[in-house]
Amino acid sequence: MGLFDFIKGQFIEVIEWLDDKGVLVYRFPAYDNAIKMGAKLIVRESQTAIFVNEGQIADVFGPGTHTLSTQNLPVLTALNSWKYAFNSPFKSDVYFLNMANFTDLKWGTTNPVIMRDPEFGMIRIRGFGSYSIKVGDPALFLRDIFGTKQEFTTSSITGFLKSVIVSGISDLLGESKIPVADLSSSYDELGQLSLAKLQPHFSSIGLILSSLTIENVSLPEEVEKMIDRKSSMNIAGNLDNYMKYQTAEAIREAANNPDGGVAGAGAGLGAGMAMGQMMSQMINSPAEPRQAPPSQQPSTQHTNTQPVQQASGTKKFCSECGAKLGENAKFCSECGSKT
Known part of the structure; x- marks a missing residue:
């Protein structure tokens, strides 16, 4: 700072600050930290001013106009400053604090x-x-x-x-x-x-x-997917709603896959409805009792003593050895079995 700034600093009589956006604390720029005796300090409603002398807080001023003098600042009883033609200045700082939200x-x-x-x-x-x-x-x-x-x-x-x-x-x-x-x-x-x-x-x-x-x-993302799956299973508790849900999902998938065309939409729709119908049948149909396999009867010899007839019905054969029998024969001439 030059001589002009020094002279200008001696004539400072009003100390004030207009709030800047986002600024919490602002230090008033006084030349060489010299504040003229008797200067007016203007503090607005949303502000608080703090007077600091030699690093120590001397006073806190609320909203209003205040005169800075030794009478109003009893802490400053000894001011060691260069004697000018003007009143002796304070070698101090003034800080403005923004008290707004x-x-x-x-x-x-x-x-x-x-x-x-x-x-x-x-x-x-x-x-x-x-x-x-x-x-x-x-x-x-x-x-x-x-x-x-x-x-x-x-x-x-x-x-x-x-x-x-x-x-x-x-x-x-x-x-x-x-x-x-x-x-x-x-x-x-x-x-x-x-x-x-x-x-x-x-x-x-x-x-x-x-x-x-x-x-x-x-x-x-993985937890959100788990929640989505659980929601889907809750919908499946009502099979009618589940079928509707599957149908809507198939339509959505077809819309997101335009290359699949009508065939893709039909396949997805059919799969969703088939799954819903299958689950409906599984839940609504009563369980069918299992049938025992038919018992097999053991085979015995000579269970059929009737002679086997040819398709013509004129010739007889032995049921045991298959030999040809004569007409009105009561025993087989080959094996002796009764006819």
Whole structure:
């Protein structure tokens, strides 16, 4: 800075700051940190100003117009400064803190969180949502977080805050033991519980966690497929609905495969209906009793003593040896069997 900046700094009489989007803390740029005695400090409704002298917080100013003088700043009783033709300046800093709510800040799991589910066992889940913060204790936030930078934006701290939120929500999900199938119906309750659980962490650095929203908790693809299969099996409990489901699936597959044409659609449709009919028959038809195989009678000799006749009915043959018998013969001349 040159001589002009030095002279201009001696005539500073109004200290104010118009909020910038996303800026939490702003340090007023005074030449050589010299603030003129009797300067006017204007603090707006959404702001707080902190007067720092030689690295120590001298006073905190709320909304309104304030005159900076030794009467209003009793801490500054000894001012060692170069004597100018003007009033002796303060060798101090003025920090403006934005006290408004910073909304729509995003949080999300960088890596999957492992939890134990009573139905699916060990699974990995991801989640994301939004949250809002505001400065609760300006002096504490200035000491612990801000430091001596020119300005401090929300992007400078959101990484740290996101890790705190993800850790707290992961711990809460593990303690709640809510099945993953019921998580979507508990987002509001989990958000409120997370807000209460995380508030002490934010208060320890001078911030207030105004709100926290869980927008979604997603599951791995393989777990989602398992849920889809289970839903399909539940539909199969009603075979009429199952047949309709199979028909709709076949039509959808045919639509997604235009190369298959009408033949592909007909084949898929027929397979779905055939499967449904087969299952319907298996469930609705009573079980048929098994029939015992017919018993086999043991063969005995001479069971048939009647002579075997030729097709003409004029000649007789022995039923034992097959020899030709004479007319009116009572015994076989070959084997002696009775005819």
